[in-house]
Amino acid sequence: MTSATANGWTRDGIAKRLAQDIPNGSYVNLGIGIPELVASHVPEGRTFIYHTENGLLGMGPSPAASESDPELINAGKRRVTMMPGAAFFDQATSFAMIRGGHLDLSVLGALQVAANGDLANWSTGADDAIPAVGGAMDLVAGVKRVFVMTTHVTKEGEPKLVQHCTYPLTGRGVVTRIYSDLAVIDVTERGFALVELAPGIAFDFVQERTGAPIITNHARK
Amino acid sequence: MIDKRVGSAREAVADIFDGATVMIGGFGEAGSPIELIHALIDQGAKGLTVVSNNTGTGLVGLAALLRAERVSKVICSFPKTAGSTVFPDLYRAGKIELELVPQGTLAERIRAGGAGIVAFYTPTAVGTPLAEGKESRVFNNREHVLEYGIRADFTLIKGCKADTHGNVLYHRTARNFAPMMATAATVTIVQAAEVVEAGALDPEAIVTPGIFVDRVVHVPSPALESALNEAGASYP
Numbered sequence: 001m002t003s004a005t006a007n008g009w010t011r012d013g014i015a016k017r018l019a020q021d022i023p024n025g026s027y028v029n030l031g032i033g034i035p036e037l038v039a040s041h042v043p044e045g046r047t048f049i050y051h052t053e054n055g056l057l058g059m060g061p062s063p064a065a066s067e068s069d070p071e072l073i074n075a076g077k078r079r080v081t082m083m084p085g086a087a088f089f090d091q092a093t094s095f096a097m098i099r100g101g102h103l104d105l106s107v108l109g110a111l112q113v114a115a116n117g118d119l120a121n122w123s124t125g126a127d128d129a130i131p132a133v134g135g136a137m138d139l140v141a142g143v144k145r146v147f148v149m150t151t152h153v154t155k156e157g158e159p160k161l162v163q164h165c166t167y168p169l170t171g172r173g174v175v176t177r178i179y180s181d182l183a184v185i186d187v188t189e190r191g192f193a194l195v196e197l198a199p200g201i202a203f204d205f206v207q208e209r210t211g212a213p214i215i216t217n218h219a220r221k
Numbered sequence: 222m223i224d225k226r227v228g229s230a231r232e233a234v235a236d237i238f239d240g241a242t243v244m245i246g247g248f249g250e251a252g253s254p255i256e257l258i259h260a261l262i263d264q265g266a267k268g269l270t271v272v273s274n275n276t277g278t279g280l281v282g283l284a285a286l287l288r289a290e291r292v293s294k295v296i297c298s299f300p301k302t303a304g305s306t307v308f309p310d311l312y313r314a315g316k317i318e319l320e321l322v323p324q325g326t327l328a329e330r331i332r333a334g335g336a337g338i339v340a341f342y343t344p345t346a347v348g349t350p351l352a353e354g355k356e357s358r359v360f361n362n363r364e365h366v367l368e369y370g371i372r373a374d375f376t377l378i379k380g381c382k383a384d385t386h387g388n389v390l391y392h393r394t395a396r397n398f399a400p401m402m403a404t405a406a407t408v409t410i411v412q413a414a415e416v417v418e419a420g421a422l423d424p425e426a427i428v429t430p431g432i433f434v435d436r437v438v439h440v441p442s443p444a445l446e447s448a449l450n451e452a453g454a455s456y457p
Binding site: 054133136 | 331349
């Protein structure tokens with residue numbers, strides 16, 4: 001499998017790169033959509049325990065048809081399985097895990113991320129949109145580390161990493177790190193900071209597609 | 222002798238009145254008490270405020286209750302699930318009010334309502350449109366918004382097993398909001414696929430203790446939203 005192309009990382013390539021940064025034994029909530037790919041790229045020798053906010057810790061992959069249960073689903077309402085050691089619980093307990101800071105990591109998609117860590121990922125604010133938020137605002141407010149996994153630009157080529165979000169916020173100053181198809185970028189007190197470029201990608205190529213300056217000399221902890 | 226069983230879903234929902242606030246369990250179809258919702262449609266109460274995480278799919282269950290125009294307001298975290306057309310149409314036509322609440326705040330507001338806690342502070346939604354107009358206060362150098370507990374007149378939920386005292390167990394992720402909703406209503410109505418005598422359930426395993434439950438209806442083979450939708454069903 002090739003995860004690097006001339007255009008940077010594929011979606012699976014982003015997931016594989018991100019998964020490398022998750023320590024063994026982490027309790028992780030994967031957002032709906034592109035973040036779900038992380039579960040397919042767990043590094044050899046590591047186990048992550050997946051939390052789904054509708055009430056399951058120890059979520060497993062999609063079921064075989066014979067094991068499919070319409071009342072064993074994930075937050076995207078897709079049917080899933082449970083791993084050995086799984087636990088079911090109600091919504092208050094589930095969000096105590098989130099809001100009480102017990103989860104290690106939340107991986108979310110994004111419409112926009114600002115240089116100060118603001119995240120917009122639930123609404124474009126369009127007049128005819130049906131507003132729907134789910135657990136995203138709770139996740140960003142409560143989970144210790146929030147990774148964003150996203151394409152670097154929109155389908156129209158507009159930067160998703162911006163100076164200030166123009167879409168309605170999900171949370172203020174909440175994003176820890178961004179994994180895009182072009183680069184890994186930290187959110188620091190000095191703004192965006194380059195961690196790593198995707199294979200074959202030049203820094204200038206990334207900066208041109210980013211709506212705020214990216215610093216390259218940030219001392220990483 | 223305590224026996225909270227009632228003979229039918231129709232009987233269980235008979236006193237739900239116009240303008241009542243009704244909590245309805247379920248996350249998507251998991252835990253949705255379809256037979257109780259259909260009985261409520263038959264019963265005819267209108268002007269309801271519904272508290273539920275979603276707004277149903279297809280033309281059955283919660284979506285059918287909305288389509289019958291019995292609901293004037295929903296308090297909800299995610300009203301636009303795939304396959305959900307009834308709510309978006311009503312909302313765009315201005316026929317239904319939406320109070321959008323983050324999912325964890327919704328769970329906690331219901332929990333608080335049931336636990337006698339009138340309000341609480343949370344950092345969730347600070348800096349977002351959902352915090353606009355809400356009181357806020359700084360604790361530990363972080364801004365929090367004030368959120369109010371929710372109580373209801375009725376709660377409708379689905380268990381997998383219940384006993385005659387109203388103790389309830391749930392099936393997998395069908396549990397979701399039901400345990401909190403059971404505590405937060407004046408009258409809590411449970412439909413359960415299996416109903417047993419008090420003493421038959423392991424007290425260590427009870428999820429919702431019977432003190433929170435008023436009525437138990439035996440619905441042996443509950444319908445599932447996805448199966449009804451695949452069959453092209455609509456209710457009534």
